[in-house]
């Protein structure tokens with residue numbers, strides 16, 4: 579998992595409304611609606627939960643430590659979606675104890691390996707990778723006005739790509755997969771998933787792409803179908819600057835927003 583930097587999160591809180599408008603222009607859905615589609619719940623259920631849950635975000639010093647602005651960015655997304663959110667003053671165990679003492683029903687926290695939302699009332703724990711996958715597939719599904727019967731290329735069969743494939747299957751998409759790691763690929767053989775071996779040869783054939791790889795700037799303009807829609811949960815973005823400039827109105831990519839929103843909706847469903 580690529581570790582975010584302070585720069586990745588710069589301005590996120592201040593630009594949430596502009597980001598949401600951009601998302602609606604690309605998908606026809608708001609961030610909240612995409613989160614609800616990822617969790618399979620109605621928006622009124624989500625808003626009802628907003629009135630009966632208190633969320634804490636706890637900074638965690640493990641591993642490479644605190645990312646400046648990470649907990650604050652997570653809290654701002656949660657508040658933007660209508661839930662009361664606090665960032666604990668304390669870190670780690672102290673922060674978790676503060677959250678429980680503060681009446682938290684949902685706690686968000688991340689080390690370098692996992693980012694979770696834990697619903698203390700139900701015991702449900704949502705992983706960011708799974709939520710991000712479902713959120714980005716929901717966004718692509720909206721862009722395509724339904725992916726049933728559509729050819730979709732998934733790049734990368736890591737934690738995000740694997741959940742994306744499962745959700746795409748539920749939606750009835752025709753799934754093709756490109757994965758460099760033979761061990762990761764092994765599990766998908768004989769599953770009905772079409773395995774692609776030459777990425778740059780087939781990329782121009784796909785109108786729908788999920789880039790779930792951490793590879794930077796490997797998809798160029800020449801590699802893309804003229805009508806391509808790209809949902810890119812992978813960090814950093816896999817499109818070159820030139821490809822992004824041309825396709826940006828059909829590219830879904832953010833450092834945290836869709837993943838956190840989907841974690842929240844999946845934690846309260």
Ligand code: PYL
Nearest residue numbers: 580581582637638644645648688693
């Ligand atoms: C959850 C993000 C999405 C992409 N990469 C993941 C990442 O950067 N993980 C590390 C998060 C560390 C947070 C740090 C803090 O500030 O609490 N422990």
